[in-house]
Amino acid sequence: MNSPPHFICTPFSLMACQGLASGETLKSLKAESETLRKKLEEERKKLHDVELEKVAEKAEALGELNMKTRRTLKGHGNKVLCMDWCKDKRRIVSSSQDGKVIVWDAFTTNKEHAVTMPTTWVMACAYAPSGCAIACGGLDNKCSVYPLSLDKDENLAAKKKSVAMHTNYLSGCTFTNSDMQILTSSGDGTSALWDVESGQLLQSFHGHSADVLTLDLAPSETGNTFVSGGSDKKANVWDLRSGQNVQSFDTHDSDINCVKYYPSGDAFASASDDSTCRLFDLRADREVSIYSKDSIMFGAASVDFSLSGRLLFAGYNDYTINVWDVLKGTRVAILFGHENRVSSLRVSPDGTAFCSGSWDNTLRVRQEGRGVVRELKQGGTTPYLKNIFLFN
Amino acid sequence: MTIRTLRDYGQHYRPRMACLKNVEVFVVEMQDPKSGVKGADQKLNVTIIPHVINGQDILAWIVTKMKVTTEEAQAFGTMLVAYGYIYPLQNHRKLVLVPDSTLYRFQTPYFWPVQKWPAEDIDYAIYLARRNIRKKGMLEPYEQQHYDNLHKWMNPKWDFIVMQATEQYKANKERKKPDRVVLDCQERAYWIVHRPPVLTFDVVRRTNIFLTQALMRSAVKSSVSLTAFVKFVTTHHNHDPFLTTPVPSNPWITDSDEFWQLNSRSVDIPTKLSVERWVLSFWELISDPRGRVDFKLFLKKEHSAENMAFYEAAEEMRWGAASAIPEKSQFIFNTFLKPGAPRWINIDGRTMGLTVKGLVVPHRYVLDAAQTHIFLLMKKDTFYRYLKSPVHKDMQKRALVPAPHVFTDAQLEANVRNRNPGVSPILQWQQEEEEKAAAAVAARPIDVKAMVATNKLDRK
Numbered sequence: 001m002n003s004p005p006h007f008i009c010t011p012f013s014l015m016a017c018q019g020l021a022s023g024e025t026l027k028s029l030k031a032e033s034e035t036l037r038k039k040l041e042e043e044r045k046k047l048h049d050v051e052l053e054k055v056a057e058k059a060e061a062l063g064e065l066n067m068k069t070r071r072t073l074k075g076h077g078n079k080v081l082c083m084d085w086c087k088d089k090r091r092i093v094s095s096s097q098d099g100k101v102i103v104w105d106a107f108t109t110n111k112e113h114a115v116t117m118p119t120t121w122v123m124a125c126a127y128a129p130s131g132c133a134i135a136c137g138g139l140d141n142k143c144s145v146y147p148l149s150l151d152k153d154e155n156l157a158a159k160k161k162s163v164a165m166h167t168n169y170l171s172g173c174t175f176t177n178s179d180m181q182i183l184t185s186s187g188d189g190t191s192a193l194w195d196v197e198s199g200q201l202l203q204s205f206h207g208h209s210a211d212v213l214t215l216d217l218a219p220s221e222t223g224n225t226f227v228s229g230g231s232d233k234k235a236n237v238w239d240l241r242s243g244q245n246v247q248s249f250d251t252h253d254s255d256i257n258c259v260k261y262y263p264s265g266d267a268f269a270s271a272s273d274d275s276t277c278r279l280f281d282l283r284a285d286r287e288v289s290i291y292s293k294d295s296i297m298f299g300a301a302s303v304d305f306s307l308s309g310r311l312l313f314a315g316y317n318d319y320t321i322n323v324w325d326v327l328k329g330t331r332v333a334i335l336f337g338h339e340n341r342v343s344s345l346r347v348s349p350d351g352t353a354f355c356s357g358s359w360d361n362t363l364r365v366r367q368e369g370r371g372v373v374r375e376l377k378q379g380g381t382t383p384y385l386k387n388i389f390l391f392n
Numbered sequence: 393m394t395i396r397t398l399r400d401y402g403q404h405y406r407p408r409m410a411c412l413k414n415v416e417v418f419v420v421e422m423q424d425p426k427s428g429v430k431g432a433d434q435k436l437n438v439t440i441i442p443h444v445i446n447g448q449d450i451l452a453w454i455v456t457k458m459k460v461t462t463e464e465a466q467a468f469g470t471m472l473v474a475y476g477y478i479y480p481l482q483n484h485r486k487l488v489l490v491p492d493s494t495l496y497r498f499q500t501p502y503f504w505p506v507q508k509w510p511a512e513d514i515d516y517a518i519y520l521a522r523r524n525i526r527k528k529g530m531l532e533p534y535e536q537q538h539y540d541n542l543h544k545w546m547n548p549k550w551d552f553i554v555m556q557a558t559e560q561y562k563a564n565k566e567r568k569k570p571d572r573v574v575l576d577c578q579e580r581a582y583w584i585v586h587r588p589p590v591l592t593f594d595v596v597r598r599t600n601i602f603l604t605q606a607l608m609r610s611a612v613k614s615s616v617s618l619t620a621f622v623k624f625v626t627t628h629h630n631h632d633p634f635l636t637t638p639v640p641s642n643p644w645i646t647d648s649d650e651f652w653q654l655n656s657r658s659v660d661i662p663t664k665l666s667v668e669r670w671v672l673s674f675w676e677l678i679s680d681p682r683g684r685v686d687f688k689l690f691l692k693k694e695h696s697a698e699n700m701a702f703y704e705a706a707e708e709m710r711w712g713a714a715s716a717i718p719e720k721s722q723f724i725f726n727t728f729l730k731p732g733a734p735r736w737i738n739i740d741g742r743t744m745g746l747t748v749k750g751l752v753v754p755h756r757y758v759l760d761a762a763q764t765h766i767f768l769l770m771k772k773d774t775f776y777r778y779l780k781s782p783v784h785k786d787m788q789k790r791a792l793v794p795a796p797h798v799f800t801d802a803q804l805e806a807n808v809r810n811r812n813p814g815v816s817p818i819l820q821w822q823q824e825e826e827e828k829a830a831a832a833v834a835a836r837p838i839d840v841k842a843m844v845a846t847n848k849l850d851r852k
Contacts, residue, residue, distance in 0.1 A: 026593050036600060055622055107647075180713040232585060294458065317411075326625070367633070
């Protein structure tokens with residue numbers, strides 16, 4: 001049973017909620033906002049001394065990339081909504097619209113575990129760092145952790161643990177550096193950090209003015225921040241310890257569907273419904289690159305970087321995957337193959353391949369190079385909650 | 393002849409369709425009588441249908457207009473059909489663009505998926521009224537405010553609004569529950585963005601605090617941070633399997649998992665590429681499990697293993713279960729921090745004072761200051777000594793450069809059949825935990841009295 005959530009009141013929240021001081025009015029506060037905003041813009045402009053394209057001229061050009069589907073995982077009965085890799089670089093967990101969560105050994109394409117959630121639209125799933133558990137959630141507003149077992153016949157649902165409780169659908173979840181903590185994002189506009197064992201809320205993050213659709217934990221040595229993106233077109237960076245919003249970027253024109261950190265932790269990329277992907281520099285505090293093309297008109301649903309950070313893989317709602325040269329800003333390749341929207345895309349932990357899950361009920365593992373293409377079917381795809389079409 | 397696609401005309405919002413504005417502009421250009429796709433009258437069965445276009449012409453037009461490859465144009469054309477901008481005349485269930493003489497027509501704008509009209513007050517009033525019916529009068533305070541305002545100045549139209557709301561409410565009930573929930577979420581999000589709650593003073597204050605803090609934070613010049621990105625990419629180029637073929641081979645391509653075996657945590661001799669990666673930064677070294685093993689070996693020789701042990705213990709506490717915090721903090725204090733502790737770590741007096749004081753009421757971040765100090769110590773000093781040490785230099789010499797696999801087609805087929813299932817991560821985890829426990833026992837200080845008691849030191 002979860003203890004009732006208590007919001008950790010930071011000194012800043014208390015400051016903000018105090019009554020109006022003498023001489024302050026809503027109008028004067030708003031005027032102060034404007035002045036501060038202008039000042040911040042000026043300061044940032046001073047530091048903006050060069051564009052990424054110019055600096056990237058030094059980087060050597062990429063050769064031609066020839067990517068093929070190496071595995072097709074078929075087995076989901078409905079759209080695949082989310083997927084995650086295990087740290088062992090070969091196992092994958094995927095969740096679909098019909099409530100099924102499947103753990104695959106993508107290398108052999110065997111299904112290892114399957115769980116049927118009591119809810120449909122399982123929009124978020126994550127693999128624990130130890131490889132011994134998975135977390136998932138969706139329309140049930142909860143995030144549940146299922147410990148995995150070596151016994152194939154064991155009913156995993158029996159050991160299920162309800163960890164997170166939100167007041168709206170769960171859009172994203174990830175374990176932190178251990179199996180003991182989970183970070184979740186929800187349609188109720190908040191993100192939260194939970195203790196798995198007790199289900200206690202450790203920290204909550206308020207600041208988005210609409211649904212939070214995605215989050216990613218920073219890979220850097222300090223490991224203290226995470227970035228979230230929402231329907232309010234903003235991408236916010238948060239401090240895990242204090243719950244404070246430390247940086248905010250709002251240059252997108254529409255909902256941000258996915259955010260991912262750059263491998264060094266000093267930047268992050270975002271994918272949005274405005275059909276662009278963008279790169280944000282955290283140290284210079286600004287957007288540095290936009291990855292878009294006139295011929296790409298449909299929303300981007302998911303992004304991830306290759307190991308060196310040179311390539312950005314992005315899955316779109318027009319069933320394609322575009323591969324971008326992060327430094328030079330050009331598109332390196334366009335990949336076809338899925339028969340419906342690409343809902344989620346992740347590069348494996350050692351960068352040897354990437355997997356894309358789609359609404360066509362399959363997952364595809366792709367890699368570069370020549371070789372015999374093998375068809376393995378399994379997988380499911382689940383579409384994003386937002387994309388329901390009442391088509392006949 | 394028009395073919396309808398099912399749409400709910402009661403709900404006029406169409407959130408998250410920002411991209412379709414561009415698509416619409418494109419479709420309008422396609423229909424231009426002079427520069428668009430050429431259409432003609434077509435006889436189908438008995439009727440003559442005007443403005444019919446064929447798949448081939450559509451494709452050719454897209455290729456020229458967008459300057460893309462045929463494959464891309466094909467994909468985009470299929471999107472236009474799937475979204476209902478163009479519809480096929482004969483096979484209406486199959487919504488793809490076929491680049492031959494298959495016939496299509498442009499859908500009339502009324503049926504286009506995006507709502508061109510801006511968020512109307514009437515639509516919002518209907519939405520709120522419907523929400524009122526559903527929630528039986530329990531609206532959010534700002535929604536209630538909006539509702540009251542709209543009720544005041546839209547009073548004459550109110551009957552119409554309530555009637556529409558009731559109709560939509562009834563129609564909604566006929567949908568499946570998950571679909572209803574989903575649409576409700578979409579609609580709610582749409583109105584949150586288009587009719588945001590009025591800013592109250594505490595929200596504005598919060599914004600001001602955020603902006604003030606942002607001004608106080610130092611940012612770096614673009615030239616510095618962007619050069620760092622380029623440097624990162626260049627140094628990691630050889631380690632990226634998408635840019636440099638991994639040796640001996642990429643497991644996903646040849647179905648041989650030797651690459652993973654050679655880079656595993658328990659391997660005796662690591663690969664040259666791994667060793668090169670460890671040199672890049674301290675973080676790379678300890679992030680790679682095999683690298684961490686090597687570093688610990690070096691520390692053992694230097695008799696300064698307590699730093700790494702403290703770092704790991706502090707990490708465990710920070711990311712561990714809340715219930716384990718009191719016990720762990722006690723253990724860490726006794727082992728690393730108290731005066732005369734068996735594995736006493738050398739940190740400056742001020743940090744030590746703060747940490748010990750904090751441990752009175754331990755919380756998961758109480759060791760942050762000490763941990764950062766130790767981490768920086770290892771990063772700036774120990775790491776460089778490690779790089780110059782014989783342990784590391786020896787490893788560099790011995791590191792393997794596996795020969796790239798050359799498989800014949802027959803061998804590749806065999807590889808597919810004999811894919812190695814590998815070790816389950818659960819088993820590996822259990823193994824690692826056992827090793828950790830054994831190491832913890834070994835690292836414990838020798839209790840002389842206990843040994844005498846069990847006669848272990850007995851020289852007879």
